[in-house]
Amino acid sequence: xxxxxxxxxxVLRTATEVGxxxxxxxxxxxxxxxxxxxxxxxxRLGTHYYTCTxxxxxxxxxAATLSRAPRAKTPTICxxxxxxxxxxxxxxxxxxxxxxxxxxxxxxxxxxPKVDDDPNLVAGFEATxxxxxxxxxxxxxxxxxxxxxxxxxxxxAAQRWYDGEHGPDSPHAKKAKEHCVTCGYFVPLAGALxxxxxxxxxxxxxxxxxxxxxxxxxxxxxxxxxxxxxxxQLPDPIxxxxxxDEL
Numbered sequence: 001x002x003x004x005x006x007x008x009x010x011v012l013r014t015a016t017e018v019g020x021x022x023x024x025x026x027x028x029x030x031x032x033x034x035x036x037x038x039x040x041x042x043x044r045l046g047t048h049y050y051t052c053t054x055x056x057x058x059x060x061x062x063a064a065t066l067s068r069a070p071r072a073k074t075p076t077i078c079x080x081x082x083x084x085x086x087x088x089x090x091x092x093x094x095x096x097x098x099x100x101x102x103x104x105x106x107x108x109x110x111x112x113p114k115v116d117d118d119p120n121l122v123a124g125f126e127a128t129x130x131x132x133x134x135x136x137x138x139x140x141x142x143x144x145x146x147x148x149x150x151x152x153x154x155x156x157a158a159q160r161w162y163d164g165e166h167g168p169d170s171p172h173a174k175k176a177k178e179h180c181v182t183c184g185y186f187v188p189l190a191g192a193l194x195x196x197x198x199x200x201x202x203x204x205x206x207x208x209x210x211x212x213x214x215x216x217x218x219x220x221x222x223x224x225x226x227x228x229x230x231x232x233q234l235p236d237p238i239x240x241x242x243x244x245d246e247l
Contacts, residue, residue: 019048019064059088120153176217184222
């Protein structure tokens with residue numbers, strides 16, 4: 001069913017200056033411009049619009065909504081406000097912190113709110129009473145922790161590490177003669193990530209203390225040596241028989 005059209009109210013439509021006076025009471029001096037138009041909002045209810053000339057508010061309009069009682073000849077101000085038009089300059093849409101937070105944003109003393117529905121985590125393992133099962137779960141599934149990494153979270157981390165600066169495609173890795181998997185300083189991770197990642201324990205390496213892939217590498221590999229140059233050959237001594245030293 002089509003919406004019933006509202007007949008234009010002449011008393012409200014012609015109350016341009018009434019609306020302007022109402023807007024001037026809330027607007028900063030000199031920011032109310034020309035009258036832009038009038039719109040009927042409902043029966044005996046309409047809004048007048050005025051250009052906002054304040055710097056930084058391009059496309060915004062001051063608005064004064066008026067109404068009148070039945071048979072009344074004097075309009076009443078309902079509300080006044082500042083509204084954006086179709087081409088108004090608007091701030092960026094608000095984005096939740098969880099979507100704005102980037103790696104490196106959390107500093108000393110910062111605390112991020114808990115995410116109850118984090119897709120990267122699942123409920124931790126509960127003890128079964130069977131020693132072998134519970135021992136495995138303690139190391140593999142996180143016995144005693146409320147939540148542990150989900151399969152999705154583990155895959156996301158693994159992909160991020162592998163594609164990062166400590167994976168096989170980093171400048172260090174591409175120039176390395178050997179991979180981390182054969183280095184004595186390579187400490188394999190436990191669990192499902194063991195087959196792909198470990199931790200570098202070489203203080204001379206740029207990857208010291210970080211997770212590295214087995215096929216990563218750098219110039220500090222424990223088994224790679226440099227080519228030592230031959231000792232410098234000194235020329236034979238020259239015997240001067242034409243001069244003498246005074247004693």
